[in-house]
Amino acid sequence: MRLRPTCFALQLFASLLTGAAAQSENPGAKPVQGAAPASPTKVEGPMANFARMVSGEWRMVIATGTSMIDTWHWGPGKHSLRVMTHGFNANAGEPWREVQAFYWHPGQKQVCLLGIEPVRRGVAEGTFQLDAETAVAAFDLHQVGGRRILSRRWVFDGSDKYHEVLLETVDARGPVPLAEWDFVRSRSLSPVRPIAAGEAIKVAERLQVLEPLLGRTWEAKGNWASGAALHVQSTFEWVPFADAIYARVVMPTKDGEPTHLLDAYVYHHTGTGAVRCLALTNRGGVYEGDLTVLDGGALQLDLQGYEGDRVVPRVVRIDFAKDGTLQHRVWSVAGAERTLLLDVQHRKSEPKQG
Numbered sequence: 001m002r003l004r005p006t007c008f009a010l011q012l013f014a015s016l017l018t019g020a021a022a023q024s025e026n027p028g029a030k031p032v033q034g035a036a037p038a039s040p041t042k043v044e045g046p047m048a049n050f051a052r053m054v055s056g057e058w059r060m061v062i063a064t065g066t067s068m069i070d071t072w073h074w075g076p077g078k079h080s081l082r083v084m085t086h087g088f089n090a091n092a093g094e095p096w097r098e099v100q101a102f103y104w105h106p107g108q109k110q111v112c113l114l115g116i117e118p119v120r121r122g123v124a125e126g127t128f129q130l131d132a133e134t135a136v137a138a139f140d141l142h143q144v145g146g147r148r149i150l151s152r153r154w155v156f157d158g159s160d161k162y163h164e165v166l167l168e169t170v171d172a173r174g175p176v177p178l179a180e181w182d183f184v185r186s187r188s189l190s191p192v193r194p195i196a197a198g199e200a201i202k203v204a205e206r207l208q209v210l211e212p213l214l215g216r217t218w219e220a221k222g223n224w225a226s227g228a229a230l231h232v233q234s235t236f237e238w239v240p241f242a243d244a245i246y247a248r249v250v251m252p253t254k255d256g257e258p259t260h261l262l263d264a265y266v267y268h269h270t271g272t273g274a275v276r277c278l279a280l281t282n283r284g285g286v287y288e289g290d291l292t293v294l295d296g297g298a299l300q301l302d303l304q305g306y307e308g309d310r311v312v313p314r315v316v317r318i319d320f321a322k323d324g325t326l327q328h329r330v331w332s333v334a335g336a337e338r339t340l341l342l343d344v345q346h347r348k349s350e351p352k353q354g
Contacts, residue, residue: 023184046111049130050081050160056187060087068096069190070183076260076282079104082246084239086192093192097241101265102128103280109307111228113139114265114278118241120144121204121270134158142271151175160185195240204243206268206275214238214245220328221343230344232261243268282308287314315342 043051053072061067068087075082087096088188100115107126115124126139135154135308140147149169156162161184167175195201202210217232237246244267250258264279272290279287289303313333328345331338 018172020327026116042204046081047081047102049132050102050163053081056185057189058183058185059190060181062181062182068098071189075101075103075263075280077284080263080280080282087195095241096197097239099239099244099246099265100124101263101278101280104284104285104307105286105306106111106284107286113137115139116242116244116265116267118243121243121268123267123270124150135162137268140271147271150178204268207243207245207266211238216348220344220347222342224342225340226318230342233258235324278302279303285312289322290333 051080051350054074058070066210068085070083070085073082073084080101082099083102083230085096085098089096096118098115098117100113100129100142102111105112113124113128113129116122120143123142124139126137128135128137129135129272133156139150141150151167153165154162161182164181164183166178169175205311214236217237223229232249232251234247234249238247244265247264248260249262249264251261252258260282262279262281264277266275266277269276274290276290277288285305285307287303287305289301301316303316305312305314315331315333315338317329328342329340330338330342
């Protein structure tokens with residue numbers, strides 16, 4: 001169903017991000033057994049092989065005139081990576097934007113992927129295995145018109161080049177090659193081609209309720225139920241053409257860089273029809289859920305979270321005050337019992353200048 005007025009949806013979203021990080025950064029919470037440190041100095045564990053992808057950019061050019069550039073960025077705590085793709089599709093005559101997330105899923109015990117691309121509002125979901133010489137991805141691609149079963153295979157040639165084959169399974173023959181590309185690393189970064197006035201597009205209808213988030217910083221100050229202080233800031237970036245919103249949540253520090261707490265991806269899932277969110281925390285937590293409007297206008301997000309070996313359901317409820325502030329509460333769930341973790345007021349800041 002459609003969400004209620006814009007102010008409701010944007011406040012919900014900013015609050016959702018704080019709630020998703022609740023267990024990760026609650027000073028009063030019990031530590032998760034075997035949890036990784038919040039800011040590791042080096043990459044270890046299942047994401048270690050991905051370190052080779054982060055430096056510089058990866059360029060792909062083919063004879064048809066479609067050129068793409070991938071840049072890889074570490075997510076919070078180096079438990080995930082965000083891949084931003086930009087380029088120009090000569091066949092379609094338009095710029096190209098795409099966003100992917102690669103992350104260790106504690107519940108599935110494997111590296112998972114989420115990809116959001118322009119072609120027929122594609123949403124890819126699956127798994128990804130990367131070692132020293134090869135990589136294999138297996139995923140479902142949900143598009144307008146149906147679901148496709150695809151895979152990707154990489155073979156590296158040294159540290160700065162790999163060959164990719166895209167395959168599709170449509171019958172008993174198994175995976176059949178569709179296309180092949182070569183990617184080469186460049187240590188210098190290319191400027192992102194701006195979207196010209198004639199190419200201007202709007203945020204997709206299902207995400208327009210979130211449009212006021214863009215270009216702003218959202219701030220929450222308050223206390224956990226344990227009494228410990230909370231202060232977080234959130235920023236938002238729209239990925240045009242792909243029609244996704246990428247959010248980044250940090251905790252300001254007195255000295256040095258803010259602590260990167262959480263990355264989140266909000267998108268319309270073409271297969272289910274829901275507006276969906278994937279949130280990844282700096283301690284390796286993975287949270288997934290859909291938005292719901294309750295009777296009376298309150299908003300609720302039912303999150304399924306995975307922290308270490310535990311499944312940690314969360315309920316986020318939003319109620320609105322007449323003065324424009326937001327009462328935002330987060331509960332942990334155990335059977336029929338709820339335990340309040342957070343009760344805080346949330347406000348938006350003015351747009352950044354310049």
